Structures are given as structure tokens and as C-alpha cells.
Amino acid sequence: xxxxxxxxxxxxxxxxxxxxxxxxxxxxxxxxxxxxxxxxxxxxxxxxxxxxxxxxxxxxxxxxxxxxxxxxxxxxxxxxxxxxxxxxxxxxxxxxxxxxxxxxxxxxxxxxxxxxxxxxxxxxxxxxxxxxxxxxxxxxxxxxxxxxxxxxxxxxxxxxxxxxxxxxxxxxxxxxxxxxxxxxxxxxxxxxxxxxxxxxxxxxxxxxxxxxxxxxxxxxxxxxxxxxxxxxxxxxxxxxxxxxxxxxxxxxxxxxxxxxxxxxxxxxxxxxxxxxxxxxxxxxxxxxxxxxxxxxxxxxxxxxxxxxxxxxxxxxxxxxxxxxxxxxxxxxxxxxxxxxxxxxxxxxxxxxxxxxxxxxxxxxxxxxxxxxxxxxxxxxxxxxxxxxxxxxxxxxxxxxxxxxxxxxxxxxxxxxxxxxxxxxxxxxxx
Amino acid sequence: xxxxxxxxxxxxxxxxxxxxxxxxxxxxxxxxxxxxxxxxxxxxxxxxxxxxxxxxxxxxxxxxxxxxxxxxxxxxxxxxxxxxxxxxxxxxxxxxxxxxxxxxxxxxxxxxxxxxxxxxxxxxxxxxxxxxxxxxxxxxxxxxxxxxxxxxxxxxxxxxxxxxxxxxxxxxxxxxxxxxxxxxxxxxxxxxxxxxxxxxxxxxxxxxxxxxxxxxxxxxxxxxxxxxxxxxxxxxxxxxxxxxxxxxxxxxxxxxxxxxxxxxxxxxxxxxxxxxxxxxxxxxxxxxxxxxxxxxxxxxxxxxxxxxxxxxxxxxxxxxxxxxxxxxxxxxxxxxxxxxxxxxxxxxxxxxxxxxxxxxxxxxxxxxxxxxxxxxxxxxxxxxxxxxxxxxxxxxxxxxxxxxxxxxxxxxxxxxxxxxxxxxxxxxxx
Numbered sequence: 073x074x075x076x077x078x079x080x081x082x083x084x085x086x087x088x089x090x091x092x093x094x095x096x097x098x099x100x101x102x103x104x105x106x107x108x109x110x111x112x113x114x115x116x117x118x119x120x121x122x123x124x125x126x127x128x129x130x131x132x133x134x135x136x137x138x139x140x141x142x143x144x145x146x147x148x149x150x151x152x153x154x155x156x157x158x159x160x161x162x163x164x165x166x167x168x169x170x171x172x173x174x175x176x177x178x179x180x181x182x183x184x185x186x187x188x189x190x191x192x193x194x195x196x197x198x199x200x201x202x203x204x205x206x207x208x209x210x211x212x213x214x215x216x217x218x219x220x221x222x223x224x225x226x227x228x229x230x231x232x233x234x235x236x237x238x239x240x241x242x243x244x245x246x247x248x249x250x251x252x253x254x255x256x257x258x259x260x261x262x263x264x265x266x267x268x269x270x271x272x273x274x275x276x277x278x279x280x281x282x283x284x285x286x287x288x289x290x291x292x293x294x295x296x297x298x299x300x301x302x303x304x305x306x307x308x309x310x311x312x313x314x315x316x317x318x319x320x321x322x323x324x325x326x327x328x329x330x331x332x333x334x335x336x337x338x339x340x341x342x343x344x345x346x347x348x349x350x351x352x353x354x355x356x357x358x359x360x361x362x363x364x365x366x367x368x369x370x371x372x373x374x375x376x377x378x379x380x381x382x383x384x385x386x387x388x389x390x391x392x393x394x395x396x397x398x399x400x401x402x403x404x405x406x407x408x409x410x411x412x413x414x415x416x417x418x419x420x421x422x423x424x425x426x427x428x429x430x431x432x433x434x435x436x437x438x439x440x441x442x443x444x445x446x447x448x449x450x451x452x453x454x455x456x457x458x459x460x461x462x463x464x465x466x467x468x469x470x471x472x473x474x475x476x477x478x479x480x481x482x483x484x485x486x487x488x489x490x491x492x493x494x495x496x497x498x499x500x501x502x
Numbered sequence: 503x504x505x506x507x508x509x510x511x512x513x514x515x516x517x518x519x520x521x522x523x524x525x526x527x528x529x530x531x532x533x534x535x536x537x538x539x540x541x542x543x544x545x546x547x548x549x550x551x552x553x554x555x556x557x558x559x560x561x562x563x564x565x566x567x568x569x570x571x572x573x574x575x576x577x578x579x580x581x582x583x584x585x586x587x588x589x590x591x592x593x594x595x596x597x598x599x600x601x602x603x604x605x606x607x608x609x610x611x612x613x614x615x616x617x618x619x620x621x622x623x624x625x626x627x628x629x630x631x632x633x634x635x636x637x638x639x640x641x642x643x644x645x646x647x648x649x650x651x652x653x654x655x656x657x658x659x660x661x662x663x664x665x666x667x668x669x670x671x672x673x674x675x676x677x678x679x680x681x682x683x684x685x686x687x688x689x690x691x692x693x694x695x696x697x698x699x700x701x702x703x704x705x706x707x708x709x710x711x712x713x714x715x716x717x718x719x720x721x722x723x724x725x726x727x728x729x730x731x732x733x734x735x736x737x738x739x740x741x742x743x744x745x746x747x748x749x750x751x752x753x754x755x756x757x758x759x760x761x762x763x764x765x766x767x768x769x770x771x772x773x774x775x776x777x778x779x780x781x782x783x784x785x786x787x788x789x790x791x792x793x794x795x796x797x798x799x800x801x802x803x804x805x806x807x808x809x810x811x812x813x814x815x816x817x818x819x820x821x822x823x824x825x826x827x828x829x830x831x832x833x834x835x836x837x838x839x840x841x842x843x844x845x846x847x848x849x850x851x852x853x854x855x856x857x858x859x860x861x862x863x864x865x866x867x868x869x870x871x872x873x874x875x876x877x878x879x880x881x882x883x884x885x886x887x888x889x890x891x892x893x894x895x896x897x898x899x900x901x902x903x904x905x906x907x908x909x910x911x912x913x914x915x916x917x918x919x920x921x922x923x924x925x926x927x928x929x930x931x932x
Contacts, residue, residue, distance in 0.1 A: 094652050094794050104719065104832040105651045203649070209795035211649025218648075218825075219633070219641025221535045222524050222815030289534065347801070350780055364524050364808035364815075365639035371777070372798030382795035385652030395648075395825050402534040 076111040077392035078145055079175075082137035082163055083152030084117035084124055087177055087204065090381025091150065092126045102385070106392035110385075113145050141166035148173040148391055150384060156180035168192040168200065173396075175387040177204035177380055179278035186285060186292035187407060190399035199396045201387035206279045207232060209379025210372040211386065212358040216286045217401040223362025225287035227327040229502050232279040232337075234354035234374040235263045235270040236302050236322040240339075241352045244310045244319070250303055262354060272301035273322060273337040280324035283358070284335050285400045288328050290410040292400075293335075298415055300338040309425055309495055312453065312466040313341055318423070319349040323500065332413035341423040341499045348502040359502055416475040421450065421499045423468050424477075426484065427492035430463045434489050438465070445480040447472045462491045468499060506541040507822035508575055509605075512567035512593055513582030514547035514554055517607050517634065520811025521580065522556045532815070536822035540815075543575050571596035578603040578821055580814060586610035598622040598630065603826075605817040607634035607810055609708035616715060616722035617837060620829035629826045631817035636709045637662060639809025640802040641816065642788040646716045647831040653792025655717035657757040659932050662709040662767075664784035664804040665693045665700040666732050666752040670769075671782045674740045674749070680733055692784060702731035703752060703767040710754030713788070714765050715830045718758050720840040722830075723765075728845055730768040739855055739925055742883065742896040743771055748853070749779040753930065762843035771853040771929045778932040789932055846905040851880065851929045853898050854907075856914065857922035860893045864919050868895070875910040877902045892921045898929060 081088055095102065095110055103109040114132040116139070134140055140149050141163055149167040151174060153160040160178055167174050169192065176182070182189070182202050193200040203213045207230065216225070231237050235257065242253045254271065257263035269275045277299045285292040302322050313320050323340040326333065342349040347369045351357040356374025361367055373379040390396075400407060428434050435454070442449060452467040469477070477496065485494045511518055525532065525540055533539040544562040546569070564570055570579050571593055579597040581604060583590040590608055597604050599622065606612070612619070612632050623630040633643045637660065646655070661667050665687065672683045684701065687693035699705045707729045715722040732752050743750050753770040756763065772779040777799045781787040786804025791797055803809040820826075830837060858864050865884070872879060882897040899907070907926065915924045 090794070098652060098654055098793070101654055101719070101832075102652060104836055105647075107828075107833070209650075210798055211645050214644060214649040215641050217535075218820060219644040219816050220639075220812065221819045222528060222532060222812045224528055224531055289531070345775075345780070350775070362812065363528070364520070365812035366803050366809055368640055368800065368802030370798065370800050373796050376796075378794035379796055382650065382652045382792065385794075386649055389651045390648060393827065397823065398537075402531075403537070406534055 074108040076109040077106065077147050077388070078111050078113045079148045079150055079388060080114040080116070080134070080140040080143060080146045081112060081150045081152065082116045082140055083154065084115060085152065086377045087380045087384060088117070088152040089124045089126050090377035091152070091384050094381050094385045102389060106389045108392055110388055110392055114140060114143065116140060137163050138166065141170050141172065146172055148175060148388060150388065151176040151178060152384070154178055154180070156184040161185060164189060165192060168196055168198060171196045171198055173198045173391045175201045175384055175391070177202070177384055179205040179275065179282065183278040183281040183292055183294045186282065186399065187404065190404035193399055194404050199391060200399045201390060202282070203387050204380045204383035206282055207356040207358055208372065208374040208376065209382045210356060210358060210370045210374065211383065212283070212370055213286065215370055216283065216360065217397055220360060220362050220365055220368065221401065223365050225360065225362050227361040228283045228287045229348060229359040230280060230283065230324040231321055231348055231351050231357045232276040232324045232374065233270055233322055234356055235267065236276070237351065238262050238354045239271070240302060240305070240310070240320055240322065243307060244314060247307055247311070249307050250305060271303050273299045276322060276324050277337045280326055280335060280337055284326035284333060285407070287326060288333055289400070289402050289407060290333065291407045293410040296335055296410055296412040298336040298338070302339050304495065305339055306495065308464050312425060312464070313423065316451065316468065317344055318342060318499070319344055320497065321348060323348065329413055332411045334413040334415060334418060336415055339497055341497045342502050346502055416478065418474050419471050420474055421469050421471050422477050423497045423499055424466070424481065425495040426465045426490055427462045428465055429489040429491060430458050430461055431489065435465070437487065438484055441480050441483050445476040447476060447480055504538040506539040507536065507577050507818070508541050508543045509578045509580055509818060510544040510546070510564070510570040510573060510576045511542060511580045511582065512546045512570055513584065514545060515582065516807045517810045517814060518547070518582040519554045519556050520807035521582070521814050524811050524815045532819060536819045538822055540818055540822055544570060544573060546570060567593050568596065571600050571602065576602055578605060578818060580818065581606040581608060582814070584608055584610070586614040591615060594619060595622060598626055598628060601626045601628055603628045603821045605631045605814055605821070607632070607814055609635040609705065609712065613708040613711040613722055613724045616712065616829065617834065620834035623829055624834050629821060630829045631820060632712070633817050634810045634813035636712055637786040637788055638802065638804040638806065639812045640786060640788060640800045640804065641813065642713070642800055643716065645800060646713065646790065647827055650790060650792050650795055650798065651831065653795050655790065655792050657791040658713045658717045659778060659789040660710060660713065660754040661751055661778055661781050661787045662706040662754045662804065663700055663752055664786055665697065666706070667781065668692050668784045669701070670732060670735070670740070670750055670752065673737060674744060677737055677741070679737050680735060701733050703729045706752060706754050707767045710756055710765060710767055714756035714763060715837070717756060718763055719832050719837060720763065721837045723840040726765055726840055726842040728766040728768070732769050734925065735769055736925065738894050742855060742894070743853065746881065746898065747774055748772060748929070749774055750927065751778060753778065759843055762841045764843040764845060764848060766845055769927055771927045772932050776932055846908065848904045849901050850904055851899050851901050852907050853927045853929055854896070854911065855925040856895045856920055857892045858895055859919040859921060860888050860891055861919065865895070867917065868914055871910050871913050875906040877906060877910055
């Protein structure tokens, strides 16, 4: 048997302890697959006194995670600290400069600094692996960089945030409002104490940014993303969508059209029973369009100790096996600048929910505005009657120019009888 | 740029021409990803006069495919002839002996001779890649050998034959019988002129045998498989299953229980809306249970020119990139003999459809036999009345020993009033 592949782990939260558990419990089969044992030499975390349910006594304890970058006895540094700047970023940079492979689950870091890090890794003849950064246990990065590498990709769609998908599923099943369900999700550990990154779509956007880079051979460009979260989604919307045969999902959409790339994370309306419409609870899904493979879909748990650690360890096994790829699938210096496609340039059909005062003439005025913007209505529903009080109107449109839709909704939203910001969502047949 | 990676292709049917199309149309992106161009040097097929819709003029034509094994100018032989013996098997063996990598889509060959070929490949320092042999365009082999390699696998379940899934879907949607739908499927090109391999489950069994080998680190053992096809499935079964909230699917099931391995391909009853119950038409699905990743599911087109060729070319790109793995994920000499688990040792719940003469006392006699075999009935349906004529009775059971179930069904099937072989299917919550 060849020499052990030696790693240091920085960060011993859920994922870090999960990695130690896998490498311990599955040591034999992992060594057989990797062709050599994988040995944890050193670990680092903020506190050395915490009981994490794993035995750390066989590993060197390193107080300053940054010191892992300089150790001569490591083949690979596993960065599980998180955050796009500071300690995590410094550790990854220094490790790559020190010609050590890096495995990370840090989506923010890769989304914000991926190009710089890819150049660093490739310039130093080492790899930066980040399977766990996207869709937890689902081997989506491997599928796109390798398994589907024969294809020109035309689009990637994903349900990329388990917290949001869980909240939306719960809202539908219980009829409760967003805030209510969020509180329960926090209590159950499905949402963070500060849920902003999840519910505002930022976490999904980091992941989409990475997928987009691999799909289209462009430098990750987080700033080119349009991001909307789910906090404005109302129980009413969920109920209406269900009645219309749809589910509401927070979708990441990356599409290449005529050399420009659309990157958007937003709640969308998708048919019940469709591939992405069927993914519920904390599950994630990555739906890929390639010019030969057509539309494979990968689903599974998008977070949690076991699934995320499974991906981290798969990355380590790859390195131990000697598999080394360019960070984004093609050499960093060949990555192009992303030319963003504005959503305003795209066509689509839409779901629109208005909250309007129940009085005569409202529907006529709304209809006239839509007509004046070349928007053709596919269906319209007004439920409940309550003179002079707010009632919801929901309508769906045929294919429409996005810019027209936005302008019409702005005008409608500014009318006196419109008592709340209209809720507009793209309908996607996915 | 490094030297081109040079290949020879044997077999220019649907998949072979698909491979040429991909390598031509996507040449630039493939070269960028592989780090070098992929060059087709030679091709071979039975007829040199056929118009295949691709330009072959730039490649050497080789009359005898076997000659590709001896050419000095090839890094890799791509075997797309098919069949577990004869020309294909000889070509693969000779190519590996000649220290050439081999890429194949030949499931029968890998299922029947995988262990011998793995030893040959590894002994000669080359790779045998076969992503296209299982589930067409879905990167299932890569997921199991690499993306999920951190896990001990406990089970793999698959809808592995697109023809069967298409026929079962059509039967449900149209209410027509198997024979009828098969004829249409043949006309539409979804089924072969001789459909035996597909509809009798043999094709799915080849694929399951391969997945099982990777999952459990055992030598592929096709003879240890229990295989039943779908030709005995009746329109009545489909209708009853639907009414009970189920779909009928031809499932491949590989499960490790206490060191023994169950390998069975058979029609099963799965809940509507469940991960595998939702996969319809020609789509395939591979549902994997790992001890950390939990249950990822990969779906996509399981056959056809584009998807299958996509996997062949992905295998070629891997080799061009220098990625080389043991054939079944661990070194061949470490593969264990498979200890088969007999289905009779397993528990399960069941769907049973009887065709019985409509006369008094029948239900009492059936119920008594079930009781005497410790089989607890979960639901029972008898639809239609037609005194002294055959009518269907359908029942589902609670968890039952398989051997008990088989014995009870044998006794019931032999009774005078039972006018047709009973249809028994396992219910699987997948």
C-alpha cells in the first residue's frame, strides 16, 4: 500500500466532525477506494474544550488554523471554517501557495474569489475541490465537471437551498405564513438564528454562481447575479399556486442565450409533478441541460452533517487517487468574462398576485394596463368578496417580455386601490 | 497544448455515430476540458457503404474491428459493437492486453466478464470505462465510483430499462395491454424487433449487476441475479395499482444484508409521487443508499444516441485528463465473491392479484390460506360481479416473510377456482 494521504482539518462544526466520523467509520473501504489510507494529521477549531462526539486525541491540535498552511506533513488542507473573507480565505490562499491541495465546503469563498483561487491552485500545481459547497451530498460538481463534460451546457436550474425549500413545503402543507414557519424551522435546526443568507437567496446565489461558472466556462461573477428571497411569499400565493397546479420554489437559474448569461435566484412557479416541482422539504435538485445528454436531474439532501461531509470526503478521495482537475473544469486562464444577460431581455410567462380593494372597475383598469403592455392573460382568479376591503386577484400570463411585465406591474402597484406590493413570479416548466 | 488523445471506434450504430457527432460539434469545449484535443484516428463497422449522417472521410477505415487492438497510434479503443462474447469481447481483451484504455457501452460484457476484464485492465496499467453501460446519459457509475465514494453503500435501486418504463407508462395512460403497447413501442423505435432482453429484464439485470459490484465491492455475478420481466403484467394490475396509489415499475434492487447480497430485477409496486414512482416514460433513475449521504437520486434519459454517447465521451475525456480508476472502484484483486441472499430470506409487503371464478366461498378459502401462512392482509378489492366467470381480486399485505408468501400463492394458484397464474409483486416504498 502506498503512503497515507495526509490532511489537516480547519473547522470542527457540523461538517468538520462529520468528516472525522466518515474517515473513522468508513476507513477500510475508503482506503481500498483511494488506493491508500487517508490520515488526519492535524485539526484546528476555535475551542479545544468542546465535546464534539468524536475522539480528537490522535490528531495534533493547532490553535491557529492558518498554521496548517505551513505544515510540511500535509498533502491537503480541508477548510470548513466558512465565510468569504478573513481566516478561511487566508488559509485557502496560503495553503495553495504552499502547494497543498485544498478541499472546502465554502460556497461564499468560491463564489467571490473563485477565479483568483483557481489561478493560484493551477499555478501551484494543486487542486481546489469544493463538491460540498453546492447541493450538499449531491455530486453535482463532479457531474458537471466530469460526468457530463462531453456537453455544451445551455442551462442549469437548481433548488439549492434546503431551508427555503423546507419553509415553502411547510407553508403549503400547513397553510401558515412565512414568519411562523421560519420560527419553527429555526427551533428544529433547519434554519439559522440569522436566516438572512438562506431566506434572502444569497446562499443559493453563491451555489448558482459556481454552477454557472462550470457550465459556461466563465469567471464566477457573483455581482452579476439577480437575487430575490422568499420572505415576501404569502400563504395566499402558496394556496393559489396549488389551485393552479403549481408549486412555488426558490430556483437558481443560469442560462446562456446568444453568448450572454442570465443568472438569477428567485421564487418561481413550477408545475406540480414536474422534475423540480416534485422536490420537497430539505431536498435539493440540480437540473442540467446539455446539448447531447438532454436533461439529467440530480436530487438528494442539500445540507446536514452526513451528506455534506460525504462530499468533502469524496473530494479528498479524488486527491488521494491522484485525480486533479482545473477548478472550474477548464484552465483558469481560459475562463471568459461573464457577459450578463438582463432578465429584462428575456421572455416568460408570469404569475401575478395583487391585493386590491374590492370595488367595481378594478379588474377593468388592471386588464387595460396589461393590454397596453402587450400582456396576454392566461387565467385570472378572484376569490372572496368583501366590498371596499382588500381581496387578492391572481392571474397568469402567456409568454410576455419581462420588461413589459415589470413596467405594467409598477403601474398597477402604484394605483390607489392596490393596497400591497404586487407579487410577481416567473412560471417555469421545470 | 499537449498531444491529442487518440481513439479508434469499433461499431458505428446509433451510439457510435453519436460519439462522432459530439466529438465534432463540441470539439473546442471538449479539448478545453480534457486539456488536449481528442482525435478519432480510425473507425470500424460492418458496412462501409451506409450513410450514417456523419463524415467518416477523415478517419482510417478498418475492416476488421479486431485490428484496432494492435494499432500503435491509439491511446484508447472505444467498443460499441455490443454482446458479451465474440468480436466485442475479443476486441476489449486484446486492447487491454495491448495496454490500450478501453471505453465501452457494453453492459452484457461487463456484467458477464467484468472481473476478468478488470484484472486485465489493472494488470496492464490501463482503464476500462463503461459509464454508458448503465442508465445512458446519467453519470451513475461516476457517482458511485467517485462522487459518493466516501460511503458504505447499503442498497442501490434503479429503473434501468427505458423500454420497460415506457411500456408501463403507456399501459397506464392508455389502459391498453402489454402486447399492444409493445407493438407500438417497436414501431416508434422505443423497443427492439426482438424485445426479449428489454422486456424480460435481462438488460436491466446486466446494469444492476454492474452497480451491485461497485456498491458492495464484489465480483460481478450475473448468475446470482433473480430476473423477472414485465410481459405478464396485465392492464388490470396497472389499473388496480393506480387505484391503490401505486405505480408498477421494473426495479433493479441490490441490497446488502448481513454480508449477503440480494440482487433482483422484477416488477414492483411503488407509491405514486415517490422518488422512483415519479419516473415515467423512457427515463431511468438510480436511487442510492449510502451510510452518510443518505439517498441521492439520479435521473435522466437512459438510452438514445445523445445521452449514451454523452457518457461514452465523458469516459474518453476522463482518460484524456489522466483519470484512471480501478474498474469497480477498488482494485480487482480486492473484489470479494458475492454471497447471494435469497429473496426467500427477505421480508416485504406484497401486491397480489388473483383471477378467480366469481362464486361463494372463494374469498373465505383465500383468506384462510393466507392466515395459515401468517400473512396479514392490509387491503382487499374485488371489482365487478360476474357469477361463475373469472373476476380479479387484488389484495395488499403487511410485512410478510417472502417464503411464506410464495408458498401461499402456490397453494392458491393451484386451486380450482383460480383460473390464471396469480400476479405477485413486492411493494417498495421508493
